[in-house]
Amino acid sequence: MKSIAIGVHLLRDDVEPVADAVPVGDLFMSGIAIADDQPLSDRDLLLRAASVRASLLERATFVAVRYGFAFRTSGEALEKCASRLPRWKELLEEHRARVEFTLKVAAPAAQRPDRRDFESGAAYLRALHDARDAASVPEAFRREVERLVIPLAVSHRWVNRDSTSIELAGLIDRDALPRLGEAGQALKQTVPGVPFLLSAPWPLEVFAGVSS
Amino acid sequence: MAEQEQLILVEALDHLLDRGVVIAGEAVISIGNVDLLYLGLNVVLANVDAIIRVTNKDR
Numbered sequence: 001m002k003s004i005a006i007g008v009h010l011l012r013d014d015v016e017p018v019a020d021a022v023p024v025g026d027l028f029m030s031g032i033a034i035a036d037d038q039p040l041s042d043r044d045l046l047l048r049a050a051s052v053r054a055s056l057l058e059r060a061t062f063v064a065v066r067y068g069f070a071f072r073t074s075g076e077a078l079e080k081c082a083s084r085l086p087r088w089k090e091l092l093e094e095h096r097a098r099v100e101f102t103l104k105v106a107a108p109a110a111q112r113p114d115r116r117d118f119e120s121g122a123a124y125l126r127a128l129h130d131a132r133d134a135a136s137v138p139e140a141f142r143r144e145v146e147r148l149v150i151p152l153a154v155s156h157r158w159v160n161r162d163s164t165s166i167e168l169a170g171l172i173d174r175d176a177l178p179r180l181g182e183a184g185q186a187l188k189q190t191v192p193g194v195p196f197l198l199s200a201p202w203p204l205e206v207f208a209g210v211s212s
Numbered sequence: 213m214a215e216q217e218q219l220i221l222v223e224a225l226d227h228l229l230d231r232g233v234v235i236a237g238e239a240v241i242s243i244g245n246v247d248l249l250y251l252g253l254n255v256v257l258a259n260v261d262a263i264i265r266v267t268n269k270d271r
Contacts, residue, residue, distance in 0.1 A: 005235065050224040064232030080235050088233075102227075199223050205231035 003031030007062035010092040014060035025085040064203040101200030103168040148183040169206035
């Protein structure tokens, strides 16, 4: 048997009985036990992992681990992330009452490169990277986001995700989530022509340092 | 499944596969119980853009 990691948590009670709590230093890694030969791409496993992730977030905020890391023992898990544990502990203590939200916005001016226009994979990847960085949010929409949404966030960051969209990631107090929903409704009214997706709550993902 | 439920599911899977801290892992690709390749991986499942971001961070 092995375990698929879901997140890193401050307390054992934040994890159990929703998932297995594996000690890693002063913290706990949540895991789902699976057979050694079960592929990580298994659809049911993915859905189960997403469901466990959501249930864990209902209990307490945690540092999300990107899907794909599997471990067999506590020692193996600790070895892979020991150097980052002090920082994660700080984050978990500081943001225990907070969650992340994301606002994905379509970037109409950006155009994804066509792979047939490139002679090498490396050149295509570079072009994808450049196209992603060229994507921008319509100015009127950005102004409204700054007026309606950003004041609710403790911290925020614009992230270029791909060539067709940009994302605002924010940290918000859990008790401010209803106001975030209202801000999303207001945004839909004031800038009706821009497609966006506002979603929350999420665990510490961007603010755990991975996308800085 | 209703459109709203599909949207929520897609968003949840996007966050699962494309967000969060990356911990180095390993995988064995095998066919018919014969191990063919042993790989050190940062990301097992991700879209191309996510791989580019991880690659650029390592530069």
